[in-house]
Amino acid sequence: MKPTLNPVLHELAGALRWVGMRDRLRCPNCQKVGTWKPHGGIYDRVVDGDRTVRRWLCKWCGHYVGPEGTVEAFPSLETGAWALPGWTRSDGAAPGEEPLEVDNTPRSVVENYYGRPVNPWAG
Numbered sequence: 001m002k003p004t005l006n007p008v009l010h011e012l013a014g015a016l017r018w019v020g021m022r023d024r025l026r027c028p029n030c031q032k033v034g035t036w037k038p039h040g041g042i043y044d045r046v047v048d049g050d051r052t053v054r055r056w057l058c059k060w061c062g063h064y065v066g067p068e069g070t071v072e073a074f075p076s077l078e079t080g081a082w083a084l085p086g087w088t089r090s091d092g093a094a095p096g097e098e099p100l101e102v103d104n105t106p107r108s109v110v111e112n113y114y115g116r117p118v119n120p121w122a123g
Contacts, residue, residue: 007054014041029063030107032121036063057082062105075104 013025027036035058044050055066057073064073068084076083110118 011041013038014043027058027061027063029058030061032058032060035060040066059106061107072105075106077104 016025023034025036025038026033036056037059038054038056040051040054045052053067055064057064062073062075062082064071064082064084071084073082073084075081076087107118110120
């Protein structure tokens with residue numbers, strides 16, 4: 001079992017929201033602080049009606065760890081939420097058409113705008 005999917009660790013990380021420390025978790029992929037969030041804990045299930053699956057997602061680079069494995073998620077233009085590859089069409093193509101590879105994570109959008117890698121945490 002991956003340590004991040006351990007139920008006890010996951011619930012403790014989710015409970016950090018009550019003391020204001022949930023926004024201090026660091027993404028293991030891009031190393032940015034405040035972007036790595038636990039989802040699917042007890043609070044999310046009861047209050048938000050979230051999926052009943054424990055998972056982690058980086059809101060900057062799209063790094064996802066969950067029961068589907070470790071993949072790169074993307075913000076879906078159709079649903080307005082983060083999605084995994086194969087869940088939804090990220091390019092608005094008609095069903096049956098080959099989807100385009102669209103990388104519209106916050107990191108890629110900002111880097112495309114400036115034409116270079118950007119680090120908002122540099123200060």
